[in-house]
Amino acid sequence: MKRTDPHHSHENCIRLFERLSEYIDRELDAPTCEDIEAHIRSCKPCQVCLETLKQTVALCKNLERRQVPEAFTLKLRGAIADLVNKKPD
Numbered sequence: 402m403k404r405t406d407p408h409h410s411h412e413n414c415i416r417l418f419e420r421l422s423e424y425i426d427r428e429l430d431a432p433t434c435e436d437i438e439a440h441i442r443s444c445k446p447c448q449v450c451l452e453t454l455k456q457t458v459a460l461c462k463n464l465e466r467r468q469v470p471e472a473f474t475l476k477l478r479g480a481i482a483d484l485v486n487k488k489p490d
């Protein structure tokens with residue numbers, strides 16, 4: 402049951418990812434949240450990233466740090482790139 406949206410663009414994932422931490426913290430307005438949710442519903446890589454990021458943010462909050470560590474951001478970007486570029490078998 403794998404479906405890849407032919408219009409799906411890696412650019413969208415990266416743009417969205419850059420706002421995910423704000424999304425998780427509910428700092429975005431409703432239309433922006435809806436955009437993000439609509440994208441995530443149709444984008445498996447972003448679903449995976451959101452779950453991963455949520456867990457990381459929870460950990461960061463325990464450490465009283467709001468920002469997602471930069472190293473993690475880079476790692477997640479790499480993961481998005483891998484998932485997006487992966488060819489279905």
Ligand SMILES: [Zn+2]
Nearest residue numbers: 413414444447
């Ligand atoms: Zn995406």
